Amino acid sequence: xxxxxxxxxxxxxxxxxxxxxxxxxxxxxxxxxxxxxxxxxxxxxxxxxxxxxxxxxxxxxxxxxxxxxxxxxxxxxxxxxxxxxxxxxxxxxxxxxxxxxxxxxxxxxxxxxxxxxxxxxxxxxxxxxxxx
Amino acid sequence: xxxxxxxxxxxxxxxxxxxxxxxxxxxxxxxxxxxxxxxxxxxxxxxxxxxxxxxxxxxxxxxxxxxxxxxxxxxxxxxxxxxxxxxxxxxxxxxxx
Numbered sequence: 001x002x003x004x005x006x007x008x009x010x011x012x013x014x015x016x017x018x019x020x021x022x023x024x025x026x027x028x029x030x031x032x033x034x035x036x037x038x039x040x041x042x043x044x045x046x047x048x049x050x051x052x053x054x055x056x057x058x059x060x061x062x063x064x065x066x067x068x069x070x071x072x073x074x075x076x077x078x079x080x081x082x083x084x085x086x087x088x089x090x091x092x093x094x095x096x097x098x099x100x101x102x103x104x105x106x107x108x109x110x111x112x113x114x115x116x117x118x119x120x121x122x123x124x125x126x127x128x129x130x131x132x
Numbered sequence: 133x134x135x136x137x138x139x140x141x142x143x144x145x146x147x148x149x150x151x152x153x154x155x156x157x158x159x160x161x162x163x164x165x166x167x168x169x170x171x172x173x174x175x176x177x178x179x180x181x182x183x184x185x186x187x188x189x190x191x192x193x194x195x196x197x198x199x200x201x202x203x204x205x206x207x208x209x210x211x212x213x214x215x216x217x218x219x220x221x222x223x224x225x226x227x228x229x
Contacts, residue, residue, distance in 0.1 A: 027184065027187050028181075028182035028183065028184050028187050028188070029182065029183045029184060030184065031184065031186075032184075032187075033184070033186070033187045033190065033191075034191070070206070074202065074206065077199060077202060078199065081195040081196065081198070081199050084192070084195055093180075093181045096181060098177060098181055098182075098183060099183055103181050103182070104180060104181040104182035104183075104188075105180060105181045105182070105192075106191070106192070107180055107181070107182040107187060107188060107191050107192060108182075110191040110195075110198075111187070111191065114191070114198070114202060117202045117205060117206070118205065120209075121205045121206060121208065121209035122209075124209045124212075124213055125208075125209055125212045125213070128212055128213045128216040129212070129216065131216075
């Protein structure tokens with residue numbers, strides 16, 4: 001790819017990543033959430049992968065790690081959503097004050113886990129499409 | 133021949149129940165009858181503790197729906213990966229996942 005595209009994407013990558021992480025983590029008190037934050041983070045990785053096609057596509061972030069992250073976050077999602085009717089969720093809610101970062105019971109944890117699911121799905125698709 | 137009639141009859145039954153469900157909905161654009169929406173707006177902070185009402189609906193009130201969405205996403209990634217790998221993988225790509 002072009003030198004300009006490489007440089008711009010290398011400079012832009014941490015900012016897009018930071019914005020995605022912010023949207024995903026603060027999803028329960030500000031607009032956003034797991035799906036949109038995960039889509040933004042996956043877009044930043046897509047930028048890097050498409051700009052640096054010739055070399056090794058999976059630098060630092062191999063497919064096996066993607067599968068591991070996807071499995072763990074999916075397990076967290078299943079466990080938390082199934083255990084939503086039990087009493088310890090309400091006990092957790094009683095210890096928290098609203099409108100700060102650590103609040104919302106299960107909601108921020110589910111946001112992060114859902115963001116990880118979205119990231120791994122989109123990055124897996126992009127790896128498969130770029131590699132051909 | 134018989135399987136076609138079985139499919140037709142089951143389709144008619146399912147369509148009849150769908151029509152019954154649609155008939156039970158409140159009228160189009162009638163805000164006064166949407167009790168569940170006003171319940172979400174008023175009680176989501178006490179129920180789930182998250183200030184974002186959309187997020188509390190998505191991840192808490194309708195958590196099973198979101199779990200199904202994540203399953204759809206997983207299946208989409210799996211399907212794309214399977215099709216692409218099968219069509220384009222040569223003998224030198226055998227050590228792929």
